[in-house]
Amino acid sequence: MKKTVNIDWAKLSFSYIKTDYRYVSRWKDGKWDDGKLTEDNKLTISEASTALHYGQQCFEGLKAYRRKDGKIQLFRPDQNAKRLNNSCKRILMPEIPEEKFIDACMQVVKANEAYVPPYGTGATLYLRPFVIGVGDNVGVKPAPEYIFCVFCVPVGPYFKSGMTPxxxxxxxxxxxxxxxxxxxxxxxxxxxxxxxxxxxxxxxxxxxxxxxxxxxxxxxxxxxxxxxxxxxxxxxxxxxxxxxxxxxxxxxxxxxxxxxxxxxxxxxxxxxxxxxxxxxxxxxxxxxxxxxxxxxxxxxxxxxxxxxxxxxxxxxxxxxxxxxxxxxxxxxxxxxxxxxx
CATH class of the missing domain: 3.20.10.10 (D-amino Acid Aminotransferase, subunit A, domain 2)
Structure with a gap:
């Protein structure tokens, strides 16, 4: 039996709602681990993380859409993967393999399928992938470790009263x-x-x-x-x-x-x-x-x-x-x- 959630889809805004699962993968010793889904929406990081002090972090935003036939689709996630990697390269963070990025997004959507709004509501499931530099490091240099995470939030249509200039x-x-x-x-x-x-x-x-x-x-x-x-x-x-x-x-x-x-x-x-x-x-x-x-x-x-x-x-x-x-x-x-x- 599929899970249902008690959400008034018509009243959704663009704000945070805790969903059931998010994807987390860690980079250490030159490679990314396999990554996994977790129910914990809190990250524990070193107080000396470069993301906190030197802004070594980047993010993306994309959406999952419920079609009329009930199926769910992502819109051009490969382009978000490419853009995230361009951001990572610019601030000396390890790139995310495109297949890993898309798979992480797919896992998060499937695990939180109950939060994908019904077709016709105009609402969507917003995905927020991000990469942050973590670990013990007080010097101005790239971090020794990194976290790649994808979480999701159901969001309402941007225009509540129609498309008004x-x-x-x-x-x-x-x-x-x-x-x-x-x-x-x-x-x-x-x-x-x-x-x-x-x-x-x-x-x-x-x-x-x-x-x-x-x-x-x-x-x-x-x-x-x-x-x-x-x-x-x-x-x-x-x-x-x-x-x-x-x-x-x-x-x-x-x-x-x-x-x-x-x-x-x-x-x-x-x-x-x-x-x-x-x-x-x-x-x-x-x-x-x-x-x-x-x-x-x-x-x-x-x-x-x-x-x-x-x-x-x-x-x-x-x-x-x-x-x-x-x-x-x-x-x-x-x-x-x-x-x-």
Whole structure:
């Protein structure tokens, strides 16, 4: 008999809920152990761990989706594995074999199947893989040991009241340094964004736009998400920079725009002074898929795109197509879907 859980799926938010199992693997003496599932959601680590003192840690985020036929699928976990390894390489942590990463995610989903929300609720099971440097080490150098862990949390749909545009303001702060860790998914990038985010929210904005750290003339990221704009001649444009986290959602939308919606796609500089060329704009990432941007405040002026209250038609098509692929209602490109068996 399958386990059931007493959760009101309609009231789920994006917050922590302890589920039954998580996967933990340890690296020591040059190799990873086999890893195992555990019911314990607490990690015991040395007080001298590099993750605590020098920020030697990185993480990922992906989701498991319940299809209409009741089966469960992951969306492009191989790309999360590749990105995690790029982050590990950047801060001198051992890489996770791709097969091990995907297997760990599969094990966690299967062990917590009762927490995968039903089809039609819009809710999903969010997976958080991460790697941290641990062990006794007070010097500024790579850790002697590492932990790779994957836990999961059922989360509700990002848009509780439908896909409503929100406004952003351009920050004077930098999210990442030139030639720094902006392209890696490490905690330091997010720590740097907490204060600017709070300033933006206090002024009534959803979050802030970060410009390139060298010239402060080009859009890089939108809070913790990637930016895209739709030009007046229906071209999908998104910023290109080594300081931008390579969003799997963004690259999926680029493919969908070109191959499903027959749009021209371009990764290039997006100048903050040239917002007039976009009729629609959005932020994209794992949590929301797409957050429509109503307007961007820059130098005291709010530039409004399609509308501050209604999502633009192209943005809606992009969202509906990707959402449909993720939940199994639209045929996915080869290799995008991994069924949990």
């Amino acid at each position: 929100v406004n952003f303001t351009v920050s004077e702060y930098d999210r990442a340094a030139p030639f720094g860790t902006g392209g890696a998914k490490v905690g330091g990038n997010y720590a740097a964004s907490l204060y600017p985010h709070e300033l933006a929210v206090k002024r009534g904005f959803a979050d802030c736009i970060y410009l390139d750290p060298v010239t402060h003339t080009k859009i890089e990221e939108v809070g913790a998400a990637n930016f895209f704009g739709i030009t007046k001649d229906d071209k999908f444009i998104t910023p290109k920079s080594p300081s931008i986290l390579p969003s799997i959602t963004k690259y999926s939308l680029m493919y969908i725009a070109e191959n499903y919606l027959d749009m021209e796609v371009e990764e290039s500089d997006v100048l903050i002074d040239e917002l007039d060329k976009f009729k629609e704009a959005g932020a994209c990432g794992t949590a929301a898929v797409i957050t429509p941007i109503g307007g961007i405040e820059y130098k005291g002026k709010l530039h409004v795109f399609h509308s501050e209250t209604e999502v633009g038609p192209v943005t809606k098509k992009l969202y509906d197509t990707l959402y449909g692929i993720q939940f199994g209602d639209i045929q996915a490109p080869d290799g995008w879907i991994f069924e949990v068996k």
